[in-house]
Amino acid sequence: MGLINKSIDDLHTMLVKKEISSTELTKEFLTHIKNTEAKVRAFLTITEETALAAAAKIDEKIAKNETIGILEGLPAALKDNMCTEGIATTCGSRILENFVPPYDATVTAKLKEAGAVLVGKLNMDEFAMGSSTENSGFFPTSNPWDMKRVPGGSSGGSAASVAAREVPFTLGSDTGGSIRQPAAFCGVVGLKPTYGAVSRYGLVAFASSLDQIGPLTKTVRDNALVLNAVAGHDPKDSTSVPFNKPDYTQFLENNVKGLKIGVPKEFFGLGLQPEVEKVIRNGIQTLQELGAEVEECSLPHMEYAMPTYYIIAPAECSSNLARYDGVRYGYRAEADDMIDMFKDTRAKGFGQEVKRRIMLGTYALSSGYYDAYYLKAQKVRTLIKQDFDKVFARYDVLISPTAPTPAYKIGEISDPLTIYMGDVYTIPVNLAGLPAISLPAGFVNGLPVGMQLIGKHFDEGVLYRAAYTFEQNTDYHKEIPAFIKEVG
Numbered sequence: 001m002g003l004i005n006k007s008i009d010d011l012h013t014m015l016v017k018k019e020i021s022s023t024e025l026t027k028e029f030l031t032h033i034k035n036t037e038a039k040v041r042a043f044l045t046i047t048e049e050t051a052l053a054a055a056a057k058i059d060e061k062i063a064k065n066e067t068i069g070i071l072e073g074l075p076a077a078l079k080d081n082m083c084t085e086g087i088a089t090t091c092g093s094r095i096l097e098n099f100v101p102p103y104d105a106t107v108t109a110k111l112k113e114a115g116a117v118l119v120g121k122l123n124m125d126e127f128a129m130g131s132s133t134e135n136s137g138f139f140p141t142s143n144p145w146d147m148k149r150v151p152g153g154s155s156g157g158s159a160a161s162v163a164a165r166e167v168p169f170t171l172g173s174d175t176g177g178s179i180r181q182p183a184a185f186c187g188v189v190g191l192k193p194t195y196g197a198v199s200r201y202g203l204v205a206f207a208s209s210l211d212q213i214g215p216l217t218k219t220v221r222d223n224a225l226v227l228n229a230v231a232g233h234d235p236k237d238s239t240s241v242p243f244n245k246p247d248y249t250q251f252l253e254n255n256v257k258g259l260k261i262g263v264p265k266e267f268f269g270l271g272l273q274p275e276v277e278k279v280i281r282n283g284i285q286t287l288q289e290l291g292a293e294v295e296e297c298s299l300p301h302m303e304y305a306m307p308t309y310y311i312i313a314p315a316e317c318s319s320n321l322a323r324y325d326g327v328r329y330g331y332r333a334e335a336d337d338m339i340d341m342f343k344d345t346r347a348k349g350f351g352q353e354v355k356r357r358i359m360l361g362t363y364a365l366s367s368g369y370y371d372a373y374y375l376k377a378q379k380v381r382t383l384i385k386q387d388f389d390k391v392f393a394r395y396d397v398l399i400s401p402t403a404p405t406p407a408y409k410i411g412e413i414s415d416p417l418t419i420y421m422g423d424v425y426t427i428p429v430n431l432a433g434l435p436a437i438s439l440p441a442g443f444v445n446g447l448p449v450g451m452q453l454i455g456k457h458f459d460e461g462v463l464y465r466a467a468y469t470f471e472q473n474t475d476y477h478k479e480i481p482a483f484i485k486e487v488g
């Protein structure tokens with residue numbers, strides 16, 4: 001239990017002091033993964049051999065007393081929509097089951113450069129479409145707090161594996177909440193950076209104007225350390241922004257005096273479970289008692305965020321997923337002629353939710369409906385962004401629940417619209433391209449509840465400051481799923 005629960009700093013210190021080697025550390029985590037996976041099922045691929053080879057190289061460096069970076073020699077895992085050279089990248093889909101990328105995503109390359117030891121690839125909703133990881137083309141993942149429940153999604157594997165202490169940190173991707181909502185359900189810290197702050201090169205595209213990669217960790221400080229390694233401009237991604245990347249750990253001060261917090265009233269509306277609301281109101285009060293100035297505010301166009309997202313995201317996905325035709329990548333159906341081969345490949349290769357989105361998006365983009373749906377949605381998206389611009393003239397941070405409920409049971413919700421509404425507080429943030437973090441803020445019936453902090457573009461720093469202060473003054477992040485205490 002001791003080792004697997006340690007922070008990045010502590011593990012790093014152990015390596016530097018030669019109290020443990022990277023090989024031993026990696027083996028410890030791999031053993032823990034083996035002990036927990038039968039129940040959690042967060043991993044799609046475990047890369048034991050390449051992990052141990054990478055760890056051995058780092059041990060050589062340590063033996064020669066060379067300086068090692070903060071992530072060097074530490075195990076890590078990636079959501080399976082980030083390309084890994086020579087390692088299967090399925091995107092949670094049967095259509096990419098046999099896809100082995102010939103190159104690394106920029107985030108993969110950066111983590112390798114930082115010396116992180118990749119131990120595997122994590123389960124997800126197919127093509128990141130979903131909120132529970134039940135849409136995985138392979139199997140659902142369990143929530144370590146209650147194995148009968150979903151871990152959230154689409155980065156369910158990324159969140160569950162950190163909660164189960166299978167790895168010190170992971171990366172997830174967030175198009176409408178897919179880092180923050182599973183982080184909330186699993187009681188871990190998840191950050192969706194500003195759009196353009198982390199390269200999307202090598203991230204299998206879902207909705208390119210919304211997708212962002214970010215870290216999932218046990219603590220806020222761990223999160224900032226991982227963001228340090230993966231953020232920054234990348235010429236290979238034309239939407240990546242050239243900006244002065246700060247050292248994110250500089251913002252980790254235990255102080256929110258004078259911080260202006262806005263509480264958007266639209267984020268406490270219909271569908272919000274009263275017990276969850278109580279946890280979040282308490283969290284806001286904690287920050288207020290610590291010196292933050294809190295005020296209610298309004299984002300009047302929020303009610304249009306869901307319909308806007310469910311036009312734009314499917315439209316972009318229908319275009320992005322056109323490339324899976326059985327010719328270029330992955331699965332190819334057997335058929336007598338080319339047209340049938342295209343059709344059968346897509347009919348058999350994609351799951352139900354992916355097909356639903358492709359149909360919705362294709363319809364919204366078709367010539368007779370483009371103006372009425374797609375163009376209109378883009379205009380409303382601008383209104384939503386302007387709402388945020390206005391409130392951010394007065395506040396440094398906005399606070400809301402991450403999700404309206406805690407984790408639900410696997411198979412409990414079959415209606416897609418009900419599942420879609422679970423992202424009602426996270427989706428507006430992606431539409432506006434803003435950074436947001438979810439952190440553990442309490443429990444309802446033993447299940448973790450996440451609080452969302454939203455910041456201005458490229459102001460991840462203020463999120464880390466507020467989140468760190470909250471964490472230093474509360475104990476929620478110290479709780480560990482009972483099942484892990486037993487195995488660990």
Ligand code: GLN
Pocket residue numbers: 128129130131153154173174175176177178179206313423
């Ligand atoms: N749950 C949302 C969807 O299904 C968001 C997914 C995501 O952020 N990747 O589209």
